[in-house]
Amino acid sequence: MITDTILRDAHQSLAATRMRFDEMEPVLAQLDEIGYYSLEAWGGATFDTCLRYLCEDPWDRLRNLKKYLKKTPIQMLLRGQNLLGYRHYADDVVEKFVEKAIENGVGVIRVFDALNDVRNLETSVKAIKKYGKGKCICEAAISYTTSPVHTTEYFVKLAKTLEDMGADNICIKDMANLLLPFTAYEVVKELKEELRPETKVHLHTHNTTGTGDMINLMAIQAGADIVDCALSPLGNGTSNPATEPLVATLKGTPYDTGIDINKLLPVITHFNKVAQRLEKDGFLSARVRKIDINTLLYQVPGGMLSNLISQLKSAGKEDKLMECLAEVPEVRKDCGYPPLVTPSSQIVGTQAVWNVLAGKYKTLTAQYKDLILGKYGKVPGQISPDVLKLCTAHGEQAITCRPADLLKDEMQKLTDEVKSAGFYEKEEDVLSYALFPEVSNNYFKWRKARETGVDDDMAKNADGVYPV
Numbered sequence: 082m083i084t085d086t087i088l089r090d091a092h093q094s095l096a097a098t099r100m101r102f103d104e105m106e107p108v109l110a111q112l113d114e115i116g117y118y119s120l121e122a123w124g125g126a127t128f129d130t131c132l133r134y135l136c137e138d139p140w141d142r143l144r145n146l147k148k149y150l151k152k153t154p155i156q157m158l159l160r161g162q163n164l165l166g167y168r169h170y171a172d173d174v175v176e177k178f179v180e181k182a183i184e185n186g187v188g189v190i191r192v193f194d195a196l197n198d199v200r201n202l203e204t205s206v207k208a209i210k211k212y213g214k215g216k217c218i219c220e221a222a223i224s225y226t227t228s229p230v231h232t233t234e235y236f237v238k239l240a241k242t243l244e245d246m247g248a249d250n251i252c253i254k255d256m257a258n259l260l261l262p263f264t265a266y267e268v269v270k271e272l273k274e275e276l277r278p279e280t281k282v283h284l285h286t287h288n289t290t291g292t293g294d295m296i297n298l299m300a301i302q303a304g305a306d307i308v309d310c311a312l313s314p315l316g317n318g319t320s321n322p323a324t325e326p327l328v329a330t331l332k333g334t335p336y337d338t339g340i341d342i343n344k345l346l347p348v349i350t351h352f353n354k355v356a357q358r359l360e361k362d363g364f365l366s367a368r369v370r371k372i373d374i375n376t377l378l379y380q381v382p383g384g385m386l387s388n389l390i391s392q393l394k395s396a397g398k399e400d401k402l403m404e405c406l407a408e409v410p411e412v413r414k415d416c417g418y419p420p421l422v423t424p425s426s427q428i429v430g431t432q433a434v435w436n437v438l439a440g441k442y443k444t445l446t447a448q449y450k451d452l453i454l455g456k457y458g459k460v461p462g463q464i465s466p467d468v469l470k471l472c473t474a475h476g477e478q479a480i481t482c483r484p485a486d487l488l489k490d491e492m493q494k495l496t497d498e499v500k501s502a503g504f505y506e507k508e509e510d511v512l513s514y515a516l517f518p519e520v521s522n523n524y525f526k527w528r529k530a531r532e533t534g535v536d537d538d539m540a541k542n543a544d545g546v547y548p549v
């Protein structure tokens with residue numbers, strides 16, 4: 082089965098998540114008839130971009146998608162206790178968010194934690210099971226990475242824990258395209274042997290380094306039940322492997338997707354026009370469509386490499402790139418081999434730059450300290466005792482509990498804030514505000530201006546135009 086990411090990851094990976102709802106609407110009914118396992122359409126950066134740039138209420142977008150997608154489940158991506166934001170939220174916010182996402186039409190929730198700390202998934206998994214009964218599939222994802230502790234055995238053990246917690250599906254989430262085809266075969270084969278027969282294995286990869294189609298094909302042969310693809314107008318490159326070549330490859334084999342490629346044609350024509358618009362507006366460039374082998378060479382995700390380069394550039398030390406690339410594995414080892422995904426990729430990368438420019442651990446970034454002290458959760462491997470000593474030199478305490486255990490309920494306080502600002506229209510507004518306070522307030526001001534017609538300037542969006 083195929084999950085198509087054309088409505089989320091595809092334009093997030095290639096075009097700064099700028100596809101508008103009116104660019105989806107004309108083909109939603111047709112997409113619903115294709116026979117996909119699910120359509121990924123919500124979560125990730127879509128929420129932020131809707132509010133920040135598109136003057137769309139992400140909750141309205143979800144309800145509008147649901148009007149057309151009657152058969153195909155809408156899939157969303159949720160970053161565990163971080164939801165879609167950048168900090169840990171109290172349990173009552175996580176529970177309310179999941180409840181509202183399901184109520185408004187989400188049918189598959191893929192939930193993951195950057196460190197693979199299952200404690201950061203507990204509350205969201207429980208909430209999905211509670212509110213999703215018969216309506217929403219709970220898909221727990223493993224952030225894929227490579228390191229001495231990330232063996233196939235480690236992934237299988239983690240998957241079984243997630244299954245025991247209540248996950249219906251297990252996803253291997255290879256956001257950086259670090260996974261290689263033969264490893265994919267091995268990992269999926271083991272998972273299929275060790276997990277319950279009813280548990281589906283879902284593979285998510287990208288085509289950044291050009292291995293994506295091979296990964297999918299090998300995973301399918303090893304028994305993967307579902308893979309993620311993106312329709313060709315916004316497929317490949319830093320996006321997911323294109324849908325159509327895989328559909329054609331599997332046709333007539335025991336793995337036939339049942340998808341009729343002819344039915345896809347009008348949809349492809351439509352999204353080609355959308356891709357042209359995104360290109361015209363400067364959101365989509367040819368560069369992100371090309372194969373980039375840097376991840377194969379340095380084992381660091383593409384985004385992390387460009388961050389390293391820009392940090393060195395602003396310090397006028399571009400010549401230190403190779404030293405930094407050699408320092409990254411050292412810094413990562415010292416903090417217990419976190420997967421190199423947001424936010425740990427930036428944390429490790431920035432500390433590596435400091436080590437090279439200022440001397441080894443002479444300067445410790447606040448985020449690196451927090452990672453060492455357990456504030457993001459438990460790291461997969463052992464933390465270097467020497468680095469731990471440095472990070473606790475001023476009386477700082479490492480925590481061993483689930484980070485959210487230190488947070489008090491916050492829904493009431495957030496609700497009061499939205500109400501006292503005069504922006505409250507529905508419960509969902511509080512959740513938007515919880516995730517992106519400033520961005521949401523700007524959106525609420527715009528909404529109010531449009532409703533009352535009093536402030537014409539406010540009714541324009543961030544680019545100074547009236548949203549369609």
Ligand code: CO
Nearest residue numbers: 090256285287
């Ligand atoms: Co992705």
